[in-house]
Amino acid sequence: GEGAPDDDDDDDDERLPHVRSSSVMDRTATDLSDDTPDVARDTGDISGHTEHAQEMIRDLCSGTYECIICFNAIKSRAPTWSCNTCYAVFHLHCAKQWGQKSTGGFRCPQCTSDVPNVPRRYHCFCGKKVDPEDDAYNTPHSCGETCKKRRGGCPHPCRMQCHPGPCPPCTEVAVEKCFCGREEFQARCGEYPDGKSCGAPCHKLLPCGVHRCQRPCHKGECGACPIEFKQRCLCGKVEEIRPCTGAEETKIDGTDVPATFTCKAKCKKMRDCGKHECGLPCHTGPCPPCPLKPENVTTCPCGKTSLRILTAKVRTSCTDPIATCNKPCGKHDSCEVHGCQLKCHEGECPPCKAQVAIQCRCKATVQRLQCSKVIQEDEEVPEGKLWPPRCTRRCGVMKSCGRHKCNEVCCPNKGPHQCMEICRRKLDCGKHHCEDRCHPGACRPCHHIIVDELTCCCGAERLEPPLPCGTEPPKCTRPCTIPQPCGHPAAPHECHLGDCPLCTVRVERMCVGGHTEIVGPCHIRNPTCSATCGKMLPCGRHRCQKKCHAGECPAKHREEGASCGGVCGAELPCGHPCDLECHDENTPCQQLCKMKVPMKCKCGRITKDVPCHKYEARVQALSGKRGGMGRVVPELDCDGDCAHEKRLESMRSAFGVKNEEDRDTSGGLVKMAEVVYTLSAWKLLSQHGDAYVKTIERQLADFLICVDQSIILPAMGEEKRRAYHLLSPFYHLSCATLDAERGEKTVQLTKSHQTHLPKPLLSQWRGDPMEICQDRATEYPESVIIVTDPPNVTDFALMKQLKPFVGRWIGYQKSAREYLIVFMHASDCPAVLSHLRRSGIPGKFELYSEYASTGPTHASSRTTVSTGGAAFRRAAASGSAPAASSSSGPWGAARRNAPSPTNRAAPVELAKNPWEALGRKK
Secondary structure: OOOHHHHOOOHHHHHOHHHHHHHHHHHHHHHHHOOOOOOOOOOOOOOOOOHHHHHHHHHHHHOOOEOOOOOOEOOOOOOEEEOOOOOOEEEHHHHHHHHHHOOOOOEOOOOOOEOOOOOOOOEOOOOOOEOOOOOOOOOOOOOOOEOOOEOOOOOOEOOOEOOOOOOOOOOOEEEEEOOOOOOEEEEEOOOOOOOOOOOOEOOOEOOOOOOEOOOEOOOOOOOOOOOEEEEEEOOOOOEEEEEOOOOOOEEOOOOOOEEEEOOOOEOOOEOOOOOOEOOOEOOOOOOOOOOOOOOOOOEOOOOOOEHHHHOOOOOOOOOOOOOOOOOEOOOOOOOOOOOOOOEOOOOOOOOOOOEEEEEOOOOOOEEEEEHHHOOOOOOOOOOOOOOOOOOOOEOOOEOOOOOOEOOOEOOOOOOOOOOOOEOOOEOOOOOOEOOOEOOOOOOOOOOOEEOOOEEOOOOOOEEOOOEEOOOOOOOOOOEOOOOOOOOOOOOOOEOOOOOOOOOOOEEEEEOOOOOOEEEEEOOOOOOOOOOEOOOEOOOOOOEOOOEOOOOOOOOOOOOOOOOOOOEOOOEOOOOOEOOOEOOOOOOOOOOOOOOEEEEEEOOOOOEEEEEHHHHHHHHHHHHHHOOOOOOOOOOEOOOHHHHHHHHHHHHHHHHOOOOHHHOOOOOOOOOOOOOOOOHHHHHHHHHHHHHHHHHHHHHHHHHHHOOOOEEEOOOEOHHHHHHHHHHHHHHOOEEEEEEOHHHOEEEEEEOOOOOOOOOOOHHHOOOOHHHHHHHHHHHOHHHEEEEEOOOOOOHHHHHHHOHHHOOOEEEEEEEOOEEEEEEOOHHHHHHHHHHHHHHOOOOEEEEHHHHHHHOHHHHHHOOOOOOOHHHHHHHHHHOOOOOOOOOOOOOHHHHHHOOOOOOOOOOOOOOOOOOHHHHOOO
16 A cells, blocks of 8 residues: 555544454454465556566465565465555555564665654555455455556556556656747657757847847756957956946947946046046046036035135136145045044045944954954955954853853854754664764664564574664573584583683693693683793893793894893903893993992991992002002991990900890890890781791782882781781881772781881791890899880880880780880880870880889879970989979879878989990080
């Protein structure tokens, strides 16, 4: 049927419910489910139809015409719908399903042309009859009546019987005229859709009104007159070959060349006075009389004052000067708005110099311009000049799309800014882009339609067209049957599109560097091992130091014998390696070695690093001065401090006194370690062992030598985080806990300017910390600070307060009310004690030497918390308790009510070593 009848209202369906339910719908279900082919019927005489229509009639009559949607034959009793553009025939129910699945409007499944409405009824081919009866003597789906469809450009209806396909050309004969209208001829309707030419000259009058068209009989207007001839300007100075325009022709000086145009040049002819030129544009006829003749001039040039008033002299010639007055000129010759501001003068007025305010094109700013430079609305804008003037302000208004802003300078648009860019956003299908102009909101659905069947990889599951663009292939749960390219059996997985999962069968392959056999998954074609590559680089002197890898080894140059880009490394005469870039044999290594070499003074107190070449120069200089003495080691000069230490050492030797740092805490002769660890660190070593602690120490040491200032370690458990928090202060590292992925936690390490490797490491120490603390407290009580009534003193809390002294003390709980902080150097105690008293940590802090001498019974009567470091030192120097300077604070009442010590022993000096004073500088 045709597309136009498909626009019928649904009321027609209600008027024929019995016909559609009993005949059409039953026929649809029966004809589609029955596989019995139609009985071929006679096509009759179809010679008058087009070839396309003849082929369709033969296929429909023989029952071989297929619906391209379902690929089933269209039977004679099945309701159909046909396209008006390509004339293809489809099952009606297939066309309805196609329209329901289509997005963006219904389109013909074959030619994809737009159809106004989804087909709802079964019409014959000519569209006049609804639900045509099947007649064995007619073409299937034809009503058997005259077609009467209109053909484009033809007033006569089709006289063939209702048929599929295009209508044949009209065969009616009519009398028509040629284009010029002088001849008539008979022709079949539609034979000359654009008209016919008689071939004779047109002879229509051209627009010039003088000549006639000489073109052969043609369609449309004749156009401008093509005749060109020599013409002169009105003043007769310019001659040109110009086309005929029909202008009035004027003969000049009796010549045959007509004058038809003006050259716009000023006329150079003399006026009737014989003294002044005409000055008017090119014109015909005599020039006007001289305007400066005495009889023509009766006032001054501005016209405001009579010449009789200005002067008694009478002008007798046009060349006599014209008297001027003192009034402003006021003429509007050069400016229609402002009068001439000069005094009355002869000649033309100069350009107007008045300043006028002109708004820019966007009306946002005002510019002041000279009036003579303003272009009026009726004037033509000169080429290359912008008018109105432009400001430098960019518009910045959001366009209608809501995505782009107007960037035009001095934009004149005051209304909505329509975005003219193409959207280009990807549509929901994921394959096509929006071709509409940029717009707000979501883009329209993709109008493309999938006309092919979609199947899974194995073909068991399928989706019938039409389908919206972007539809994914159907999911299939059957097992995949694609064999692996390697030949191994594939792991069980479902049917899928794309590549199968990688083969995970473990096979043995040689690593890419040829070092060892590696067992790994089959899909890893080029396995690598952990060995060093070791391949010779192009330079021929160095080997690749990277881990086993595929491809070429990294090198600066690929040419044989060229530099590889690494360090030379050849041994210099001094024994150090050459640190220049890899070079060939013809290039010498560096002449001056810059490696740092330590130099010490004679006593060994001063150490300084100097470049190797300077060190060797001093060695050679000393060896030359002391000939025959062999290689002489150069030394630095000792300073005053060295002499001072030498005197102290001699005095210690004379009295048999050892340095405190040289005395063993247990009374032995072993020198004390530079770093001591807290009891928490010792417990970590005893609980987890050397291997566990060495792993953490190795990671901390690797971080110290790298260039990074901060590092975040992988996620770890609470116990390991605690270990990092315990050990990082001994390296002078900052350790902070961070949240990691999946709810886990990790730590971040940060360096400081004091970061260094402790000596010895925790894993290298083999001693008893409790024995050290007890011996130290007994032998050197002045190097111990005691905290009485401690609420909760821990190693962590003390390490935060005593960061500069980490590694120089050990703390342990002596009793429930006593906590000892044992220092390895007594000189640290005064500063630490003063700091702890000011820190606000709960508890009472004092030297263990004083506490042990007075006894614990009088501990509560001593003023320890609020007394500052200076007061403490004064008290220690004088041997008396520090006075309470104020009764305020949390301990003021205790100081006021404290009993005076009567039986207190004399305080012990801060340092037990009597020679400690000798080491102080004056």
